[in-house]
Amino acid sequence: MNPVLKALLSLQEVDREIFKVEAELDRLPKELAARAEAMAAQESALQDKRREVTELRTSIKEIEHTTVGLRQRLKKLEHESTSGTADASLIAAYSHEMRNIKRNVSQAEDAGIKRLSRAEVLDTEIEEMSTRLGEEEAAFEGFKQNIAAETEAATEKLGTLRADRAQRSSDGISPADFDVYKGLLRTRQGEALAELRDGLCEGCFVNLPKNIVVRLARGMELVQCPSCDRILYSL
Numbered sequence: 001m002n003p004v005l006k007a008l009l010s011l012q013e014v015d016r017e018i019f020k021v022e023a024e025l026d027r028l029p030k031e032l033a034a035r036a037e038a039m040a041a042q043e044s045a046l047q048d049k050r051r052e053v054t055e056l057r058t059s060i061k062e063i064e065h066t067t068v069g070l071r072q073r074l075k076k077l078e079h080e081s082t083s084g085t086a087d088a089s090l091i092a093a094y095s096h097e098m099r100n101i102k103r104n105v106s107q108a109e110d111a112g113i114k115r116l117s118r119a120e121v122l123d124t125e126i127e128e129m130s131t132r133l134g135e136e137e138a139a140f141e142g143f144k145q146n147i148a149a150e151t152e153a154a155t156e157k158l159g160t161l162r163a164d165r166a167q168r169s170s171d172g173i174s175p176a177d178f179d180v181y182k183g184l185l186r187t188r189q190g191e192a193l194a195e196l197r198d199g200l201c202e203g204c205f206v207n208l209p210k211n212i213v214v215r216l217a218r219g220m221e222l223v224q225c226p227s228c229d230r231i232l233y234s235l
């Protein structure tokens with residue numbers, strides 16, 4: 001086999017593993033961040049509901065306060081109307097005002113009932129959300145520890161793999177070929193080389209033209225798959 005190809009195959013053995021570990025080290029903090037973000041969004045939704053329910057209760061209190069005032073005024077007018085001191089035109093004015101007050105009280109009560117039922121719905125939602133969030137926060141602690149342990153293990157493994165890789169020779173690989181190889185590691189998820197077997201590229205499973213097979217058999221140059229670009233080898 002072409003010595004450059006042989007050296008690349010040896011590097012590929014360990015680079016494949018390095019690619020996996022690096023991908024894991026890239027993924028782990030992202031997973032943690034995504035989960036933390038999801039929890040923060042839930043926490044914020046919970047705060048919104050809490051704020052809404054507080055506003056509703058304040059508004060309900062105001063409505064109650066208003067209706068108490070209106071009822072007192074109503075009582076006073078009823079008393080005035082029946083005390084015998086008011087003349088007919090005043091009684092008519094009182095009765096007009098009393099009708100208005102009754103309508104206002106009734107509207108205020110309706111508004112109060114609507115706010116109260118919304119507040120009750122929110123109370124239930126808040127309770128459910130806090131329970132769920134509490135559970136998720138507890139689970140998140142475990143998740144965080146797992147991520148930390150996995151990160152530590154992956155970092156250690158990466159160190160070992162890099163030490164192994166440093167032992168492997170890249171003698172004879174030209175900078176240009178090395179760049180092609182490294183580019184393929186990136187674009188082909190850690191698999192820069194592919195076996196050519198029975199005329200088939202084992203990287204992309206495409207049947208390759210005869211001249212590719214011949215060029216590779218000659219062993220004079222690096223031959224790339226015309227379909228997936230991987231550097232071909234045959235055993």
Ligand SMILES: [Zn+2]
Binds near residue numbers: 202206
């Ligand atoms: Zn291919």
